[in-house]
Amino acid sequence: MGGERVCERLSEAVGGTPMVRLGRSLPGFAGEAYAKLEFLNPMGSVKDRLARHLVERALADGRLAPGGTLVEASSGNTAMGLAMMAIEHGLACVLVVRRQTSPEKLAALRALGVELVLVDGDLPPEHPESYNRKARALAAAIPGAFFPDQHNNRENNQAHYATTGPEIWRQMAGRIDWFVAGIGTGGTISGVARYLKERDPRVRVLAIDIEGSVFTEYWKTGRHGPPRRYRVEGLGDEEVIACPEFELFDEMLQVSDRDAFLATRELARCEAIFAGGSSGAALWGVRELARDLGAGARIATLFSDSGARYLSTIFDDAWMRRHGYLEPADAADPADPGAATLDARAAPA
Numbered sequence: 572m573g574g575e576r577v578c579e580r581l582s583e584a585v586g587g588t589p590m591v592r593l594g595r596s597l598p599g600f601a602g603e604a605y606a607k608l609e610f611l612n613p614m615g616s617v618k619d620r621l622a623r624h625l626v627e628r629a630l631a632d633g634r635l636a637p638g639g640t641l642v643e644a645s646s647g648n649t650a651m652g653l654a655m656m657a658i659e660h661g662l663a664c665v666l667v668v669r670r671q672t673s674p675e676k677l678a679a680l681r682a683l684g685v686e687l688v689l690v691d692g693d694l695p696p697e698h699p700e701s702y703n704r705k706a707r708a709l710a711a712a713i714p715g716a717f718f719p720d721q722h723n724n725r726e727n728n729q730a731h732y733a734t735t736g737p738e739i740w741r742q743m744a745g746r747i748d749w750f751v752a753g754i755g756t757g758g759t760i761s762g763v764a765r766y767l768k769e770r771d772p773r774v775r776v777l778a779i780d781i782e783g784s785v786f787t788e789y790w791k792t793g794r795h796g797p798p799r800r801y802r803v804e805g806l807g808d809e810e811v812i813a814c815p816e817f818e819l820f821d822e823m824l825q826v827s828d829r830d831a832f833l834a835t836r837e838l839a840r841c842e843a844i845f846a847g848g849s850s851g852a853a854l855w856g857v858r859e860l861a862r863d864l865g866a867g868a869r870i871a872t873l874f875s876d877s878g879a880r881y882l883s884t885i886f887d888d889a890w891m892r893r894h895g896y897l898e899p900a901d902a903a904d905p906a907d908p909g910a911a912t913l914d915a916r917a918a919p920a
């Protein structure tokens with residue numbers, strides 16, 4: 572797909588995103604690393620792919636009818652993709668979103684006319700009002716509702732097996748040593764991993780989880796440890812869900828919120844790639860891997876969403892300091908002595 576597409580509807584513009592070689596963010600790495608820029612999808616994230624795939628399938632096989640309602644739990648990005656599909660097909664859209672989701676995402680969803688159901692992200696997953704339970708309950712209660720269930724419905728993985736995987740394979744000219752990606756629902760990494768490994772069984776896959784999520788312990792031991800709170804949006808979970816195909820992961824690492832956020836900020840400054848926290852997490856994973864790889868190694872990764880969705884969090888120095896991710900003395904721009912003063916004024920009392 573080239574850059575001169577003319578589309579009859581916005582969802583036709585999903586996919587066909589570019590891959591860009593990483594340079595300054597990987598000092599000393601003699602191999603090659605390329606990142607697929609998924610924030611260039613029309614609604615700004617990798618999740619546009621699954622929204623289009625799931626809604627088109629459900630409309631085709633009658634699980635969803637005109638006039639129906641889309642109901643889903645989302646960290647905000649799937650919600651944006653579903654909002655696009657709802658508008659195109661004249662559907663209503665009810666999204667369960669954690670109250671802690673960045674204000675930019677909530678404002679964007681309201682702009683698109685979706686009905687937001689905000690839930691407390693600290694509730695345990697078994698609580699009926701929790702993020703993971705609420706959407707299912709709403710879908711059962713609303714007549715004509717369709718619940719894509721992105722966390723447990725492996726059609727999610729299929730969306731990436733059918734599009735993201737083949738695109739990466741072609742863009743990397745079939746030469747990939749490692750694929751590195753964050754794991755949220757697990758749909759992206761599982762679908763891409765399955766496709767790439769089918770084409771070349773030597774491709775290895777590094778999944779990036781977040782400290783506090785239960786996935787890594789489950790992958791290592793088969794056990795389900797207690798979840799802890801974390802702030803990177805879109806990665807990890809507080810319970811094991813059905814979409815991640817754990818058997819496809821060769822390595823799994825847990826990044827801290829701090830390392831993910833600092834890498835996100837470096838990505839902007841080193842590469843002009845203005846991406847979100849899960850992209851910083853992926854860059855952190857690429858760096859961990861790159862330490863042990865030399866010339867000739869080829870790494871593919873994927874950056875899921877845009878930094879514009881985190882201006883009031885990751886890219887706000889006052890927020891970063893308040894949560895201990897930056898030292899009090901760290902200013903956005905060391906050459907700008909006014910930065911600290913501006914932040915002090917902007918920070919809530």
Ligand SMILES: Cc1ncc(COP(=O)(O)O)c(C=O)c1O
Nearest residue numbers: 754755756757758759805849875
């Ligand atoms: C910002 C962001 N990054 C990464 C992911 C992870 O993608 P997946 O759910 O396909 O594992 C998500 C998913 O919610 C996300 O919103």
